[in-house]
Amino acid sequence: MFLPDGKRFLFTQQRIASAGGDLYASELDTGEPKLVVERASNATFTQGYLLYLRDRNLVAQRFDPASLSVLGKPIPLVETSNSGN
Numbered sequence: 002m003f004l005p006d007g008k009r010f011l012f013t014q015q016r017i018a019s020a021g022g023d024l025y026a027s028e029l030d031t032g033e034p035k036l037v038v039e040r041a042s043n044a045t046f047t048q049g050y051l052l053y054l055r056d057r058n059l060v061a062q063r064f065d066p067a068s069l070s071v072l073g074k075p076i077p078l079v080e081t082s083n084s085g086n
Contacts, residue, residue: 002044002045002046004026004046004066005046005066006066008028008029008030009026009027009028009029009066009069010026010027010028010029011024011025011026011037011044011046011051012024012025012026012027012034013025013041013042013044014034022040022041022042023036023038023039023040023041024036024037024038024039024041024042024044024051024053025037026069027069028069035069037051037064037069037070037071038051038053038055038062038071038075040055040056041053041054041055042054042055046064046066049063049064050062050063050064051063051064051071052078055075057081058077058078058079058080058081059077059078059079060075060076060077060078061075061076061078062074062075062076
């Protein structure tokens with residue numbers, strides 16, 4: 002997914018032997034990947050926040066698209082029960 006400047010983007014790299022992946026960012030100019038969040042999937046960026054799934058829970062975390070860095074701790078938005086119900 003491209004960020005608002007059209008030059009930077011986010012992508013998920015799947016882990017081998019795991020259903021999850023890690024969220025990376027990069028720039029078209031450099032192509033160097035930068036780890037943003039471990040164990041994240043289905044990420045989107047909106048209004049200064051990354052929204053992503055981690056361990057089946059929806060979380061939000063402040064994100065600076067200029068530095069490609071998260072800020073602060075993830076904020077749980079929707080938590081799922083591990084009981085399977």
